[in-house]
Amino acid sequence: MARSVKSHKKSKPKRETTALHSEQGLRFYQQMIRIRVFEEHVNQLYMSAKMPGLAHQYSGQEAVAVGVCEALRGDDYITSTHRGHGHCLAKGASLDQMFAELLGKEAGYCRGKGGSMHIADQDSGNLGANAIVGGSAGIATGAALSIKMRGSNQVVVCFFGEGALGQGLLYEVMNMASLWKLPVLFVCENNMYNEYTHYRETTAGDPKARPEAFGIQTESVDGQDVRVVYTAAQRLAERARQGKGPAFLICNTYRFYGHHVGDIDRRYYRSKEEEERWKRDRDPLKLLASWLGRHRIADEKVIARIESDVRRDIEAAVQFALNAPYPDPSEVDQHVYA
């Protein structure tokens, strides 16, 4: 079942010329490579049996989290998914607390009680990753209702994959978000695979037509181009902030690796060639690096230095987490009730 790089429904990314200034471009790159290298280490921790359980790598989709979160204010909210490390990092999570949580340590974001799929961080506006597909759509829309009632001028981004298009809750809350003009941006990351099944086998019609049926402003963009994602997200978030209602942003992207770190043999649902093509031609990091080079913002040396700085920080964070203590057994029944 080989599918080409072009197998997404063709989208026409708007050629908006929001020129990134050079610092912004470098920051985008740094944020994206942070996620990429973070996930490499997650995989290594899994392979070396240092991380309990599984994790779902975000590699390949970095431009979505970074493009969207860079368009947000610090006090804006996000909700995330089982494949959420990228969202958390892009919204401002610390590497130390992320790795500590993944290893089940008390220094982690959730005192080791949440793990990879439940990272939540009030300080960066992260209302939490969610291990129920589509499960955070209600939370995000409720936060948007709260924003409207409190008059706090924030926006909420609800990240989810195209697999969540199969969940009824999403349609219930899109209806209310549109009815009440709530400041929520539904960001659908179409990485083409509902776990191990191509979305065309699970999704009737055009995904874009679904939010449009609720009267929601809907756009579909190239999710591998961080500049395009950023430009669209910024416009839609500001529109929502001005009280003009929710929006639905489809970011067409690709999951470079398996559904989770243990999903090694993927030949039964997609070809090696397909994966290689995306990694070679559509890697969001390569695309941005080449743009930075073409515009003489950063040459290979600068790019390499960003990467080595990031690697140094991440290795330190992994060490921090490995050395951090596990929670005391007395923690087990703490925080059941507030």
Add this chain to the structure above:
Amino acid sequence: MSMPSGKVGSNGREITFAQAIKEALAEEMRSDPRVFIIGEDVAEAGTVFKVLSGLVTEFGPERVIDSPISEAGIAGMGVGAAMTGMRPVVDIMFGDFITLTMDQIVNQAAKIHYMSGGKFKVPMVLRTTLGATRRSAAQHSQSLHAWLSHVPGLKVVLPSTPYDAKGLLKTAIRDDNPVVFFEDKLMYQEKGLVPENEYTIPFGVADIKRSGTDITIVATSSMVTVSLRAAEMLEEAGISAEIIDLRTTVPLDRQTLIESAKKTTRALVVDEGYERYGVTAEIASVIAEGAFYYLDAPVRRMGAMDVPVPFSPVLEDLTVPTPASVAEQVKALCGRV
């Protein structure tokens, strides 16, 4: 049958259970701008049971929000609003419909505080109903509070009088946890004394609705009145029954149950949820363990019959404990049959 003594005070007045609920909501909404109501037909219609009539006039449609028929959606939005500074009261018309909210209540609301290591709180109330014998058939008659009582992170409230309903609902709204509040549909028009002055009732404190010496009847919600009527019948037969109203299944006041059973040496648990794996099983187990050496008979329990609630009145009435069937069980337990 008497009201719980000494709690109402001299300035009490008779109001209905429905009015008590509305007063609790109105008072909390007046004192706390974060409190709002969302649900189906809660505004102008005041709910199908007319419990909230008039609230929209005082608080406006921004705080008494009519929603689409989307139980999962409004429950989930309640969670998100609660996490971000509001105190929503989500109205789920019939208890049967909580099945539509289960992911949002069980996987989200109940677990967020724990999963986030205590970072986020979900101070929301989900108000819903229970109770059969309204001739409403199998999808509008269930009492599913055992389902919610099973899940760590939720609190579950089952008021049985207007006084309790008001005091417990105010506590629920002020609680920082998700609270599921079950109201007996048949009780809405029942009257009782409720003080003029403000009061709240703490969770986890069972109420002895009637003192007795021969047997302890532990009852919840709709079954408190049924048990009190049974106690009157039993008094004529020379049996003195103590009626304990749990008020909340979570948290559970184990001590009051156990102490009462130790005193009377016999216990019957009555609840309108399905008997199989129901609330009665948990309570019976608590009493059996806690009062074992004092008991003169096995703890017995009575719940709804393990069948979908039938429509035909002659069938439906067979499925729920009645004063007569409770009295009969008690007599058997006391060796008086």
